[in-house]
Amino acid sequence: MYKNHSKSIVGYLLSFALLISFILYPNTLFAASADEGKKLVDKKCVSCHRFEGEAKSRFDLRAPDLMWGGNKYQVSWLTDFLQGQEEPLYQKNYRWDQSRKPKKHLVLSKADSRSIAKYFAKNLMDSRVKKGALDLSHFTEMEATLGEQIFKEHSCSACHQIDEEGKRVGGQQSTSFVNAGKRYNVDWVYRFNSHPPDFAPHSGEFVADVSQEGLRFVTGYIMTLGVNDFKFYEPWKDKFFKKASTQRGKLIYKEYCSQCHGATGQGDGPAATDLKPKPAVHAKMALDKEPTDYLYNVIYYGGKAVGKSPFMPYWGLTLKPQGVADVIAYMKDTFKGPALQAKVELKKGSDQPGLCPQVRKTPQAPGDILKLKNPLEPSKKNIRKGKLYFTQKAKPLACKHCHGMKGNGKGPKAFNMVPPPRNFTCASTMKDLTDGQMFWIIKNGSPNTEMQAYNTMKDNNIWRMILYIRQFIQ
Ligand code: HEC
Ligand code: HEC
Ligand code: HEC
Ligand code: HEC
Numbered sequence: 001m002y003k004n005h006s007k008s009i010v011g012y013l014l015s016f017a018l019l020i021s022f023i024l025y026p027n028t029l030f031a032a033s034a035d036e037g038k039k040l041v042d043k044k045c046v047s048c049h050r051f052e053g054e055a056k057s058r059f060d061l062r063a064p065d066l067m068w069g070g071n072k073y074q075v076s077w078l079t080d081f082l083q084g085q086e087e088p089l090y091q092k093n094y095r096w097d098q099s100r101k102p103k104k105h106l107v108l109s110k111a112d113s114r115s116i117a118k119y120f121a122k123n124l125m126d127s128r129v130k131k132g133a134l135d136l137s138h139f140t141e142m143e144a145t146l147g148e149q150i151f152k153e154h155s156c157s158a159c160h161q162i163d164e165e166g167k168r169v170g171g172q173q174s175t176s177f178v179n180a181g182k183r184y185n186v187d188w189v190y191r192f193n194s195h196p197p198d199f200a201p202h203s204g205e206f207v208a209d210v211s212q213e214g215l216r217f218v219t220g221y222i223m224t225l226g227v228n229d230f231k232f233y234e235p236w237k238d239k240f241f242k243k244a245s246t247q248r249g250k251l252i253y254k255e256y257c258s259q260c261h262g263a264t265g266q267g268d269g270p271a272a273t274d275l276k277p278k279p280a281v282h283a284k285m286a287l288d289k290e291p292t293d294y295l296y297n298v299i300y301y302g303g304k305a306v307g308k309s310p311f312m313p314y315w316g317l318t319l320k321p322q323g324v325a326d327v328i329a330y331m332k333d334t335f336k337g338p339a340l341q342a343k344v345e346l347k348k349g350s351d352q353p354g355l356c357p358q359v360r361k362t363p364q365a366p367g368d369i370l371k372l373k374n375p376l377e378p379s380k381k382n383i384r385k386g387k388l389y390f391t392q393k394a395k396p397l398a399c400k401h402c403h404g405m406k407g408n409g410k411g412p413k414a415f416n417m418v419p420p421p422r423n424f425t426c427a428s429t430m431k432d433l434t435d436g437q438m439f440w441i442i443k444n445g446s447p448n449t450e451m452q453a454y455n456t457m458k459d460n461n462i463w464r465m466i467l468y469i470r471q472f473i474q
Contacts, residue, residue, distance in 0.1 A: 033114065033118045033119075034115065034118040034119045034121075034123070036112075036115040036119075037117070037119025037120070040108070040112055040116055040119075041116060041119060044106065044108075045116075047062075048062040048063040049062075049064065049065065049066045050065050050066065050067060051066050051067055051069075053067065055197075055198060055199050055200065055201055057200075057201055057202035057203050058094070058095075058200060058202075058203035058204070059202070059203070061094075061095075062095065063094055064094065064175075065199075066120075067124055068124060068125075068129065068188065068199070069120040069124040070120045070121050070122070070124035070125040071125050071126055071185050071188045072126075072185060072188045073120070073183060073184065073185065074182065074183060074185060075117045075121065076182070077183045077184075078113070078116075078120065079113040079114055079117050080113075081105070082108045082112070082116060083107060083108060083109070083113050084104070084105065086183075087176070087178065088102050088104075088176075089175045089176050090102060090172075090174070090176075091161070091172040091176065126188070126191075128191055128198070129187050129191045130191070131187055132187065133186075133190050134186050134190040134219055134220065136186055136223060137233060138233045139220040139232065140232055140235065141232040142297050142300075142301050142305060142395075142396075143217045143220055143221075144217070144221045144224050144230075144232070145305070145395070145456055146214075146217045146301065146305060147214075147217035147218040147219070147220050147221025148221050150208075150210055150214050151218055151221055154208040154209070154210060154218075155206065156170075157170035158170065158171045158173075159171050159172075159173040159174045159206070160174055160176065161176045161177065161178060162176075162178060162180075162225060163178045163179075163226070165458055165459065165460065173204060174204070177222055177225055178225065178226060179225060179226030180222050180223070180225040180226065181222070181223045181224050181226050181230065182227060184222070184223065186219065186223050189222055189223065190215065190216070190219045193215050193218065193219050194215060195207065213317070235296060235321050235324075235325070236292045236296050236325075238321075240322050240325060241292075241325045244322075244325040244326050244328065244329035245326050245329065246329045246330045246333045247330075248323075248330075249326035249328070249329045249330025249331070249333075250330045252319060252323055252326055252327045253327055253330055256315065256318070256319070256327075257327065259271045260272050260275070260279040260311075261279045261280065261281075261282055262279075264283060265281065265282035265283035265331075265334070266283050267280060267281035267282070277308075277309050277311065279311070279312070280312075282331060282335045283335060284415070284416050285337070285413075285415075286335070286336060286412050286413070286415065287331045287332050287335040287336070288332045288335070288336045288337070289337070289412040290332075290401070290412070291397070291398070291401065292332075294306070294396060294397050294401075295328050295331070295332075296324060296325075296328065297396055298312065298396070299315050299316075299319075299324050299328065300314065300315060300316035300319075300324050301316060302314030302315070305396070306396035306397065307396060307445070307452040307453055307454075307455075308452065337415065351417075351418045351420055353409050353410045353414040353415070353420040353421065353423075354408050354409045354420070354423055355420075355423065355426075356423055356425070356427075356429065357428040358420070358422065358423050358426055358429045359419075360422075360429060360432070361419065362441060362446045362449075363446065363447070364437065365434075365436055365439075365440030366440075369436045369437075369439065369440050370434055370436045370440070371434070371436055372434070372435055372439060373435055374435040374466055374467060375463060376460065376463045376467060378467050378470070382463075382464045383464070383468050383471060385461070386461075386464035386466070386467050386469075389457075389464065389465050389468075390403075390465050390468050390469070391405065394457065394465070395454075395456065395457070396452075397413075397452075402417065402450065403421045403422065403424060404421075406425065407423075407424035407425050407472035408423050408424070408425045408472075409421040409422055409426075417450050419449055421450070421451070422451075424472040424473070425473060427473050430472075430473055435463075435466055438466050438469065439462055439463065439466060442454050442457075442462050442465065443455055443457075443462060
């Protein structure tokens with residue numbers, strides 16, 4: 001009894017001493033564990049990986065170099081990977097030798113994985129990688145879309161696989177980018193992308209002809225892969241938008257926009273004469289009702305980015321976000337819809353929005369697609385999702401702005417539109433529209449009309465919108 005008591009006093013004193021030492025030297029625990037990590041690395045990893053030295057060709061290595069392991073990976077990914085909880089990164093084997101099957105990676109305990117992660121964070125930091133070089137808190141959804149385009153147009157998917165709607169697409173020569181957003185630290189990827197041979201010389205790596213801005217887009221895009229709730233920056237919700245000035249905007253309009261759109265928004269600026277399509281006639285548009293995010297995107301990133309003509313330039317680099325906010329404030333204040341007379345003229349024509357029956361001159365989808373039936377069930381969930389895209393989420397512009405909240409083809413943007421948007425409430429016109437036809441037009445647009453291609457949307461979301469569109473007749 002006496003003995004036990006003394007033991008507990010000793011134990012108590014010991015833990016008290018430990019506690020004090022952690023308060024005085026908070027790094028003790030960390031250091032101990034990082035040292036543990038170092039021991040593990042020396043024992044279990046150096047036979048395959050290098051932890052110091054210059055970058056070398058993959059042909060001279062057994063496994064990827066890890067001297068920048070401290071700023072390359074997110075800790076959570078690294079510890080999961082070391083516990084064998086991640087997919088292999090090189091489907092075709094790192095060593096590129098087709099005769100060998102990729103071997104399962106060595107698996108560690110949770111505690112050992114953590115020690116190694118700590119060792120990485122303490123010792124394997126590459127000073128070329130600047131912290132905060134790419135600020136993802138200011139990365140917009142449009143920038144991710146532009147990054148995806150670069151990824152596809154500059155061959156990245158030829159060597160790095162990604163996941164598209166559950167399917168693996170692209171070549172497998174190099175590392176997979178499935179869930180890459182959960183694996184990498186953004187600053188490392190950004191530095192890597194600036195000059196890949198600094199990290200993987202003579203390994204089949206590829207230097208792309210992409211601008212600094214483009215590198216930002218493609219790097220940010222990679223960082224969205226596998227991250228379902230990625231929080232995109234929405235400039236139109238930022239403080240500076242509330243401070244936008246119509247006065248400053250008026251001047252910007254005069255100095256930059258009127259050369260095409262005309263001094264009073266009639267689309268008759270000196271540059272307009274030879275353009276086809278013509279610059280938009282702002283004076284006839286209800287810009288006060290147009291969604292601000294859309295206006296921001298078309299002005300900041302240009303016509304091409306939202307599926308319109310590249311004759312509408314991208315102004316972001318010239319005007320900066322504040323300038324774009326200012327010119328939007330001016331335009332919303334000035335252009336509030338068609339003059340009464342224009343409305344009256346329109347009412348007489350057969351192109352009046354919302355007419356039924358509505359004449360269709362839309363090109364027909366190819367035979368096999370025309371016959372396609374909607375592969376999705378008209379479940380409540382699918383229809384609800386379809387509605388969400390129709391009314392809000394479809395990019396670059398939600399359908400309701402032209403087709404109307406009620407699907408009658410009389411959205412705020414439909415004024416003066418020739419041909420007018422389809423009236424989905426008109427049974428006699430809609431009976432000729434197969435699921436496949438709608439799918440085709442939504443995916444590819446109807447050339448020379450305002451119905452543009454929604455080609456970055458996932459197929460299933462297009463089918464969900466079609467389920468929703470069918471609800472307008474019942
Ligand atoms: C038998 C050789 C071998 C040993 C031993 C080994 N690895 Fe690996 N490691 C590889 C190979 C090969 C890959 C590429 C794996 C793939 O395709 O997923 C790899 C991948 C990795 C990666 C991801 C690299 C990348 O692509 O960015 C990390 C991190 C890693 N190993 C850490 C470790 C650590 C830490 C140890 C020691 C505890 C270790 N490895 C032991 C062969 C080895
Ligand atoms: C011809 C094949 C090829 C193309 C095309 C290619 N890459 Fe790579 N990529 C590589 C190779 C090889 C490596 C080095 C790693 C390795 O040995 O697999 C690499 C590595 C990377 C890495 C570092 C990955 C890691 O975990 O170490 C990133 C990021 C990257 N590439 C981005 C891109 C981007 C962005 C593009 C398009 C602009 C692109 N790659 C195009 C072959 C390619
Ligand atoms: C070089 C000529 C040119 C200049 C300069 C120009 N635009 Fe445009 N803009 C166009 C053209 C052409 C279109 C029509 C694009 C289309 O229909 O595909 C257009 C369309 C638009 C639209 C309508 C998009 C829609 O959905 O209908 C807005 C808004 C717009 N421009 C704003 C601006 C602002 C703001 C400026 C000045 C900062 C500006 N534009 C400067 C050529 C120009
Ligand atoms: C900027 C205006 C505008 C927006 C936004 C728009 N549409 Fe349209 N849509 C039109 C116009 C105009 C037509 C008529 C085209 C024609 O006559 O060929 C049309 C036609 C259609 C048709 C009929 C195709 C046919 O063969 O008759 C469908 C289906 C359609 N749109 C679906 C959509 C969906 C879904 C969205 C949103 C993802 C959308 N539209 C967004 C303007 C728009």
